[in-house]
Structure formats: C-alpha cells, structure tokens
Amino acid sequence: MRQFPLEMHHMAPGRVVEWRLRSSAAEAADTGDPVGRKASFNQDKHFTVAEESRAADDPVASWVAVTFEVTGLLDEQALAQSLLSFVQRHEVLRCAFRRLAGEVACEPYDPAGLTLEPRQVGTFETSGLLREFLVERFKRSIDTLSWPLFIMGAVEREDSATVYLAFDHIVCDGMSMPIVAREVSTRYEALCRGEGVELPPAPSYLDFAEEQRRRYLSIDPSDERLGYWKAFMGQAGEFFPRFPLDLGVEEGQMYPIVNEASTLLDAAEAEVFEKTCLAADGKPFMGVLASVAVCLREAGGPGVYRGLMPVSERGRDTWAHSVGWFVNTLPIEFDASPGRDFAQVMASVRAGFSEMMSHLDVPFVRAWQLLAPEEFAARSWPYPVNFFSYIDMRKCPGAERHDEWRPTTHVWSARANGACSWFQRDRDGMHMNSIYVDTPAARRTMGDFQEALRLTVQEIARSGGFRRPIALTTPRRPLQTPLDVAAFARRG
Structure with a gap:
C-alpha cells in the first residue's frame, strides 16, 4: 500500500455507482444528540479555517482517499451493506459539525437512522476519462461545512471492481485508510459467503477527543x-x-x-x-x-x-x-x-x-x-x-x-x-x-x-x-x- 496522486492511478474503465449516506434525523432537521460532543483540537482548527475561508470567499479544500480492488463480479448489495456497517461502526463518520456557543460541536447521528442511497453515475470508456471524473468528483464533493463528509463508490467491470472512498480530513487521517480497506473488504467478502464477521474493538474517536480536551483545554503558556x-x-x-x-x-x-x-x-x-x-x-x-x-x-x-x-x-x-x-x-x-x-x-x-x-x-x-x-x-x-x-x-x-x-x-x-x-x-x-x-x-x-x-x-x-x-x-x-x-x- 502506498500514497500517490489520484491522477497517477491507472484504473481500468467501467461503470460507476455511488452510494450517498442519508440520515432520517438530518432530514428532519434533528440536531442529533441533544447534549452533543465537542470536536478535537485538530477538528476545531480545521473547521474554523473552513468557516473563515468561506466567509472571506477564499475557500480552502483538501481530502484523503483510499481505493482497493475487488475480484470477480461485484455484488452491489453486499458492498452497500458493508459500507453502511462501516459507517455505523465508526461514530466520527456519523457526525455533523457546527458552531455552538463559540465551540465546534460534533453531533453524531443515530446509526439506526442511516441509509445508503445508490446512484448510477454512468460508464466510462477509457481510464483517462474515469480518472478525470474521479479527480473532479472528489474536489467538488468534499466540503468541511457540509454533511456527509465523505463519498463512496465503485467502478464495476465484468471480472473486478475498484472501490473508492474519499473523506474530508476532519473525520480521518492517513492511518485510517488501511482500516477502511480492511473493514469494508473483510465484511464484503463475508457477506458474499453468507457469513458473519467479527472485527476487533474500535472505540470512538469522539471519546479520544473528549479525553484530550479534558486534559489540555485548561493549560496556559x-x-x-x-x-x-x-x-x-x-x-x-x-x-x-x-x-x-x-x-x-x-x-x-x-x-x-x-x-x-x-x-x-x-x-x-x-x-x-x-x-x-x-x-x-x-x-x-x-x-x-x-x-x-x-x-x-x-x-x-x-x-x-x-x-x-x-x-x-x-x-x-x-x-x-x-x-x-x-x-x-x-x-x-x-x-x-x-x-x-x-x-x-x-x-x-x-x-x-x-x-x-x-x-x-x-x-x-x-x-x-x-x-x-x-x-x-x-x-x-x-x-x-x-x-x-x-x-x-x-x-x-x-x-x-x-x-x-x-x-x-x-x-x-x-x-x-x-x-x-x-x-x-x-x-x-x-x-x-x-x-x-x-x-x-x-x-x-x-x-x-x-x-x-x-x-x-x-x-x-x-x-x-x-x-x-x-x-x-x-x-x-x-x-x-x-x-x-x-x-x-x-x-x-
């Protein structure tokens, strides 16, 4: 596994399908957890920069993405279930961020209220056209100030597929990418076999952020x-x-x-x-x-x-x-x-x-x-x-x-x-x-x-x-x- 520009990724062409995360609470204008959670120091700074840049009409943008390969004809239903389970498992991916009383609040949506909405994007005949689409898709779709904070999709072919997920930095780091590939792939393979899968514990990043703020918010120079x-x-x-x-x-x-x-x-x-x-x-x-x-x-x-x-x-x-x-x-x-x-x-x-x-x-x-x-x-x-x-x-x-x-x-x-x-x-x-x-x-x-x-x-x-x-x-x-x-x- 290595890191390189998406423009250098020579994916075989194919048909693209994406899944958009939806929340019944978000669509009902429910603010989620009434108590709310606080963003980490990293998240607070990242969100604040995005707010200030938007206000100055000088937007900044960044994303981190992962792709991985699936062998054989893709089972779209199994992959969708694997992606949904992955989002439900990691609380930070279910969060919407907003300014609340001067601080950045991190509001997690109920995992039971999440669904994935499939969208057939279209077929790309060449690797170049596919690559151009993905580059522009990631740039235009990832927005720190808008939920959801990532996109999910796959490039389907007769004998293989390339799965992709792109995230705003506010919800993940580079070391999260191998975790994404492992969890989604492992659960997808198990679903295709009609089996369950037991994954190791994954405590919420929000708990980490809460402990970090408790320890360091009150310190002075x-x-x-x-x-x-x-x-x-x-x-x-x-x-x-x-x-x-x-x-x-x-x-x-x-x-x-x-x-x-x-x-x-x-x-x-x-x-x-x-x-x-x-x-x-x-x-x-x-x-x-x-x-x-x-x-x-x-x-x-x-x-x-x-x-x-x-x-x-x-x-x-x-x-x-x-x-x-x-x-x-x-x-x-x-x-x-x-x-x-x-x-x-x-x-x-x-x-x-x-x-x-x-x-x-x-x-x-x-x-x-x-x-x-x-x-x-x-x-x-x-x-x-x-x-x-x-x-x-x-x-x-x-x-x-x-x-x-x-x-x-x-x-x-x-x-x-x-x-x-x-x-x-x-x-x-x-x-x-x-x-x-x-x-x-x-x-x-x-x-x-x-x-x-x-x-x-x-x-x-x-x-x-x-x-x-x-x-x-x-x-x-x-x-x-x-x-x-x-x-x-x-x-x-």
Missing part, C-alpha cells in the same frame, strides 16, 4: 509541559521550523499545488537499506530522515536539521482499529553537519527522536494556540515549513491481504504555501509523495532534492554510507507515470 516547544523555538521565537530551500513564494500568498510521487528504492534495495539502518542501531525511518537532512544541507540548508514530524496517537492497542484524526505533530532537531558519516547522523537522529517522543504530552494545535497566538489566528502556516512523515504500510491492519486488495491512498489540497513530503514503505519498496507550491523555483528545488534523495538512499543501500558530494549524474525519473494497480494485483 506557563505550563511546564510546553517546555520542549519553548526550547525548540529558542530566542528567535519561531514556532514553525522553516523549510530551508528556496521555493519562490511570497509572504502571505497561497499557490496552486504540484502533487507528485516516485519510488526511491525497489523491494530488494529497501531490504538492504533496512539492514544498513539496523546495523547503525537505527530504524529505516531514521535512515530516510538522516538522508533528507543531508540532502537539504548539501542543497544549501543548515547543518542542524529542524522540522515537524507527525506522530500517531493510536497507541498499540486502544485505538489501533478506530477511524479518526489520531495525529499529533512535534518538532525534531538533530545534527547533520558536514563531516559526519552515516552512523554519526543516525545517532543524532536517534537522540533527537528519543527526545521528541519523551514530550508527546501537549497536542500540536493547543501548543500552537498558546505559544504563537497571532499565527494561530491565520488560516495557514505562516511560511514554508519543514515537514517529514513516514509510515511502514506493512505494519498496518490488513497488510497481510494488501497483495489481493491492492489498497492505495491519495491526498490532495487546493493550495499551499510550502512543501510537505510523505514517505511510505510497502512490499514493493520505499516511496515518496510530495505536495508543494507550483512555482518555477519550487519545481527546480523539489526536483533536484527528490533526485538527490533517491541517489542518497540508494548509495546507503549499496555502500552503507553517504556519498559526498551528491551529484545528479543520471536523468530524473518520470514522476507522473500512471500506476496500474490492478496489474500489480495480477502480477502475484
């Missing part, structure tokens, strides 16, 4: 738990670590995005890379982060890496199978100065990561609100921010069936003012997906950076260390070649 953030901000007082390379952006401006993906290491190279990292007393994500730091430095960045890193708050058991936005974001800092070899930079990464993980307490949005209130009031991060994310998809729920289901994740944002990169490891290798501003400078900068990074991790896999200087001696690999996921499934 003097709270000692903010000490790690304050130390990171230092004398400069900057809450956000800057992306250190030139992207050609103007302060306060937002830009259309480039969304591209490439493979850094194939399966065999990724295995060797992992062994090299373990031999240096580190983990693969540390090796990738060390490589990123060195490439940024050699492109003109500082010797000390400073960036933001998202961390899952699911834990090992409690929330492992729950859908929601279980992400905290923390700063990390380590030494990658010239003259340090791979083992030395890895030791710095390990120490920086250990220090970061010992300060998980305060939610990112709450720290942002308390320590940078002027920037918190804005609708976006203030300038290009250094951001690194890594997920080993082989460890996700249902990974043992990924060869059959071929799940894929896709993210999109309407505009940006910087760059974000996500790295994924799956059975096919190590991959990178980047979203960044569409400026000439950013295209040059990110193109050179991505190629340098690919050469660096390959060199680590070959020789166990960095090569200096990193020379772009080979042509850049094409980034936008459509990926035939179904072909990958047939390959095995």
